[in-house]
Amino acid sequence: MSRLKKYWQGKNIVITGASSGLGKSLCEALVPYGVHFALLSRRESKLQELADQFKDSDCKFWIRACDVSNQQQIQQCIYDFAGHVGKIDVVWINSGVSHDSSMDNWNWEKVETMIDTNLKGAIYTAKAALDVMGEQGCGAIVGIGSASSMRGLPRRSIYSVTKIGVEYFLEGMAVDFPQLQFTTIHPGYVDTPINNKSPNRLWLIHCDKAAQLMIKAVAKRKHVYIYPWQMRLFYKFVRHLPHFLYYKLAERMKNYSRPPKEQQN
Ligand SMILES: NC(=O)c1ccc[n+]([C@@H]2O[C@H](COP(=O)([O-])OP(=O)(O)OC[C@H]3O[C@@H](n4cnc5c(N)ncnc54)[C@H](OP(=O)(O)O)[C@@H]3O)[C@@H](O)[C@H]2O)c1
Numbered sequence: 001m002s003r004l005k006k007y008w009q010g011k012n013i014v015i016t017g018a019s020s021g022l023g024k025s026l027c028e029a030l031v032p033y034g035v036h037f038a039l040l041s042r043r044e045s046k047l048q049e050l051a052d053q054f055k056d057s058d059c060k061f062w063i064r065a066c067d068v069s070n071q072q073q074i075q076q077c078i079y080d081f082a083g084h085v086g087k088i089d090v091v092w093i094n095s096g097v098s099h100d101s102s103m104d105n106w107n108w109e110k111v112e113t114m115i116d117t118n119l120k121g122a123i124y125t126a127k128a129a130l131d132v133m134g135e136q137g138c139g140a141i142v143g144i145g146s147a148s149s150m151r152g153l154p155r156r157s158i159y160s161v162t163k164i165g166v167e168y169f170l171e172g173m174a175v176d177f178p179q180l181q182f183t184t185i186h187p188g189y190v191d192t193p194i195n196n197k198s199p200n201r202l203w204l205i206h207c208d209k210a211a212q213l214m215i216k217a218v219a220k221r222k223h224v225y226i227y228p229w230q231m232r233l234f235y236k237f238v239r240h241l242p243h244f245l246y247y248k249l250a251e252r253m254k255n256y257s258r259p260p261k262e263q264q265n
Pocket of ligand 1 (some may be wrong): 018042
């Protein structure tokens with residue numbers, strides 16, 4: 001039996017942000033393994049469309065509208081799914097939003113939405129998962145960070161903060177819960193609606209390819225996984241630059257990644 005089949009076959013898996021992009025592709029990539037899915041996001045109709053697409057498969061679909069920035073809502077969804085299936089094997093924390101946060105384009109509502117969704121939402125989701133998995137004594141929590149967490153990025157510093165926060169939170173929890181698996185994934189550019197206004201999407205990859213890379217990394221029980229490989233090398237290189245060199249590089253990155261004025265969000 002392949003490593004992927006051995007790891008994923010018949011698992012009970014929660015995916016947040018399954019209505020679009022990476023979350024949707026993840027679900028599609030896991031369908032061959034006869035998974036029981038809990039698909040969560042705010043747009044329930046999109047989740048239903050995804051489930052309908054695979055109604056003749058061996059998979060089961062449990063669908064709930066859920067805003068991850070609402071602590072009680074995400075906690076209730078995870079507790080309900082655990083009650084429904086008896087045991088949760090994997091909680092995949094994927095919901096996220098990204099906005100420009102440069103000073104000349106500062107918008108408090110967007111800043112707070114990023115923090116509430118990407119960071120607080122990830123912590124709310126992980127905490128509910130830990131309540132369930134701590135009792136079970138097993139399970140895996142996967143958090144989607146971003147390659148933007150490599151340093152504080154110009155125009156994206158709030159997004160960078162929220163994404164490195166996911167890694168650090170899961171890393172801390174890994175010490176407290178050695179019986180559980182914790183994997184943080186930092187994707188580079190993947191072709192999804194979140195970044196389709198960005199110019200110069202370096203080493204862009206397709207969603208389906210991204211999903212395959214991620215399910216393999218989780219099956220290998222990686223602690224942190226950065227993809228694609230070019231971004232992994234770049235991420236590690238930038239992370240280790242001394243500040244004065246990083247600031248020089250970041251100044252160039254700032255101009256390289258600036259969208260046309262009318263597309264700035
Ligand atoms: N694509 C990339 O290049 C890239 C790179 C690095 C990291 N990421 C990360 O990958 C994750 C998925 O993003 P994506 O690229 O697939 O973008 P996407 O297509 O825009 O999907 C974002 C997902 O997050 C969900 N979401 C947003 N706010 C939510 C909330 N308050 N509660 C529940 N769900 C919420 C959305 O569902 P609803 O609108 O239905 O709620 C949607 O399903 C994000 O965490 C993103 O930061 C993406």
